[in-house]
Amino acid sequence: MSNHVPNTTVQRLPVYLRCLVQEQSLRVPVANSVRIAEMAGTNAAQVRKDLSYLGEYGIRGIGYDVDGLVRHLTRWLGLEHVRKAAIVGYGRLGSALLGYGGFQDRGFSLAAVFDTDPEKIGTAAGSGLVVEPLADFAAAVERDALEIVVLTVPASVAQAVTDTVVAAGIKAILNFAPTKLLVPADVAVRQADVAAELQILSFHLSSGGE
Amino acid sequence: MSNHVPNTTVQRLPVYLRCLVQEQSLRVPVANSVRIAEMAGTNAAQVRKDLSYLGEYGIRGIGYDVDGLVRHLTRWLGLEHVRKAAIVGYGRLGSALLGYGGFQDRGFSLAAVFDTDPEKIGTAAGSGLVVEPLADFAAAVERDALEIVVLTVPASVAQAVTDTVVAAGIKAILNFAPTKLLVPADVAVRQADVAAELQILSFHLSSGGE
The missing domain is CATH 1.10.10.10 (Winged helix-like DNA-binding domain superfamily/Winged helix DNA-binding domain)
Structure with a gap:
């Protein structure tokens, strides 16, 4: 429609x-x-x-x-029901987003968190979640009805991780890695790019001064 | 121009x-x-x-x-020289942004970090920076030629902190707090809103399924 x-x-x-x-x-x-x-x-x-x-x-x-x-x-916006999202990449940014707490009343629940680092897997990630191995991602999509992936991995592995989550049926990705992801046409990707936001501000700083 | x-x-x-x-x-x-x-x-x-x-x-x-x-x-975009930005609010998100490392080759340097929490002030924040008291912000703007503030404080204090940094001469703010900031007309604000990005993805999930 x-x-x-x-x-x-x-x-x-x-x-x-x-x-x-x-x-x-x-x-x-x-x-x-x-x-x-x-x-x-x-x-x-x-x-x-x-x-x-x-x-x-x-x-x-x-x-x-x-x-x-x-x-x-x-x-x-398709927000009549709470959509479940997974954090993939439990670094500082993934941890910050998990701790943010402002998603629930905007229509989202962070329902799972994944990483590939054996030192992180199994540790408590806050909000009652435990970091799970990325190898279990496909099973978790089924278990938790995950719909969205928030990708907070290093740029160097972003495409490989994307391929994994797309293969598991994910159709929506919010990408924080500063790299363009290649996905099938039916997968939506939004690029979170903090540096681009700073550049827009820089434009205003320049033009404001003239 | x-x-x-x-x-x-x-x-x-x-x-x-x-x-x-x-x-x-x-x-x-x-x-x-x-x-x-x-x-x-x-x-x-x-x-x-x-x-x-x-x-x-x-x-x-x-x-x-x-x-x-x-x-x-x-x-x-006004990027011929590196613009100096300060992180204000040294929580998980502020820490994640400091650790990101992808700003320099996009035209920005994170040159200082501020907080009001006595437990955080004086601690090492990575990248050779030490968390400074917000009370020293105005002096630091002069010292470091800071031009941009990346605001990573809780929504409840975002406006008060904004008033402080604007009073110190800052004309560009990237706001991660989920609240609208009131600023003078010559101050540019960009709102970073992760939940809004998720809602756009949700729109695509809805319309894609129809």
């Missing part, structure tokens, strides 16, 4: 959802596109266009029903 | 740069928009449009000179 939603729009949907949940927590019943744009850091025309792809038009001169829009965005 | 470059274009520039540096390392002299788009995960028309904002048009039927484009993107 959603193949016609542009990728750039999809990328803004979580931002809208976060902003609208905030309005909801303040018991704001209605939000217009100007207000949503202000919170989301975009412009009102973009908000209206993005939401129109979801069949959401709001009421002219009034705005969008906040509860309804939260419900619809949640459905569009 | 660059106020007319759309934000959406700015966000793709680091991706283009990363791809072109990769071509450069393979000694590819010329890359056309189709090839750049393929590497960057966008389409050729978008590549041509984005680069046209920078005055880069390539040669019809041939493409862009890779070395020249790398040089120009580097200049546009």
